[in-house]
Amino acid sequence: MNFDDTPQEAAFRAEARAWIAANAPKQYEEELRKSSLGGTVLKNVNILEVAKAWQKKKADAGWACLHWPKEYGGRGSSSIECVIWQQEEGPFGKLSGMFFIGHGMCGPTIMAFAGEAEKKKYLPPLASGEKVWCQLFSEPAGGSDIAGLRTRAEKRGDNWIINGQKIWTSGAHYSDYGILLTRTDPAVAKHKGLTMFFLDMKSPGVEIRPIKQASGASDFNEVYFADVTIPDSQRLGAVNDGWNVSLTTLMNERMSIGAGVSTGFPELFDFCNSLMLEDGPAIQDRSVRSRLANYAVKASGLKYTSMRAISALSNGERPGPENSIGKLVLGAMLQDIASYAMDLEGAAGALTSADEEIVNGQFQQMLLTSPSMRIAGGTDEILRNIIAERVLGLPGDIRVDKDVPFNKIPTKGR
Incomplete structure (x- = not known):
């Protein structure tokens, strides 16, 4: 594969640059460069307002x-042009984190399953950042089994x-809308009785409770629904076909996470270039x-695996299960890099907040946040x-509840 820009791509890059x-918003450039997985933080300003202003400016100029x-x-750009934009946007792209779920997961699902009137009403303000979306899938009793939802x-x-x-709904506390997976028929097998909707997060009966994390942030939430009314026009896909609808969301989610989150390797490499150990640099x-060489190989593998997915998208293909590879490698790599950086820092790894210790605090926050990935x-x-x-193509796990009606599945051990 040739990664050099074609003349058309070079012209696009120059225009974007x-x-x-x-x-x-260059006044935030330095802070954004120092921000990592531990959280994008801007001092003395509301980062959501800054992010919305930047996204709206991009949308007005046709760059959203x-x-x-x-x-x-x-x-209407090609996938390669999207990559070029991300490269040129650099640290300012971190402001897009507020819209990561909406743009990468909810938007494609709405585009695939909503009616034309709904698409034209809800997608433009989602693209421009005027409206923020979240994804309402996970539940306390379901664990990793989304089809076990109640x-x-x-x-x-x-x-x-x-x-x-x-539960674990990222960004619910500042979201305007959400896509919601529900159970509409408990008398059939668990994957067959689900239906997807989208809803206004300010609807009567919706209660949002932020969850305090070990890092001190509250990015995740519990969301409760008590007799919440959703019109049938906000249903996505057919009744009881929500599992197939959710696959579009999930495949885009894993591709977005695998391709869109920093590995932490650039920060670690820069840190090791400036860190003094007892016996020298x-x-x-x-x-x-x-260790750096090992991480460099993994980071390179993730990059080119992502490029393979982008090439498939440019050919009109739907994201497939192979996109789980990038997300799987990324999650473990982030945690390993953060842990290794803390080992190198020793006691200094416990420091945070002070400006001169921004790098130390960065890896501490990364370590506390990385398990969630x-x-x-x-x-x-x-x-x-x-x-x-x-x-x-290996044999599947034995799933004893696969064809059992959901309301017949035992909920308690004997």
Whole structure:
């Protein structure tokens, strides 16, 4: 594969670079460069407001959600042009984190299953950042088994009444809309009785409770539904076909996580170039160089695996189960890099907050946050099963409840 720009791509890159140079919020550039997986933080400003302003400016100039059709708020660009934009946007791309779920997961699902009127109403403000979306899938009793969900949707006239609970919903506390997977028929096998909807997160009966994390942040939430009304026009796909609809969301989710999250390797490499150990610079230590080489190989593998997925998308193909590979490798790599950086730092790894210790605090936050990457979008175990069964063609796990009606599945051990 030739990664050099074609003349057309070079012209696109030059246009993008010039626009970013003239319009990016450069007053935040240094802070954004120092931000990592531990969390993008800007001092003395509301980062959501900054992110929305930058996204709206991009949308007004035709630089938002580049690969989306123009009528839905995009630019109609090729997948390669999207990659070029991400490269040129650099640290300012971290402001897009607020819209990661909406743009990477909810948007493609709406585009695939909503009616044309709904697409034209909801997608442009999603692309422009004026409206933020979240994904309401996981539940306390389901664990990694999304098909084990218990949130109920009951049809009443032209509406559906929702009761139940979701958990680990990222960004629910600042989201305007969400896509919601519910159970509409408990008398059939668990994968067959699900239906997908989208809803206004300010609807009566929706209660959001932030979850305090070990890192001190509250990015995740519990969401409760008590007789929430959703019109049938906001149903995505056919009744009881929600599992097939959710596969579009899940495949895009795993591809987005695998391709869109930093590995932490650039930060570690820069850190090792400046860190002094007892016997000299860390970068001159043979064991450190060996670990860095190992991480460099993995980071390169993730990059080109992502490029393979992008090439498939440019040919009009749907994201497939092979995209679970990138997410699986990324989650473990982030945790390993953060742990190794903390080992190198020693006691200094416990420091945070002070400006001169920004790098130390960065790895501490990365370590505290990294376990979530091995759970979000499917646990390591789930992803290994997907890769084994759907990519390698190995025999599937024995699933004793596969064809059992959901309401007949025991909920308690004997």
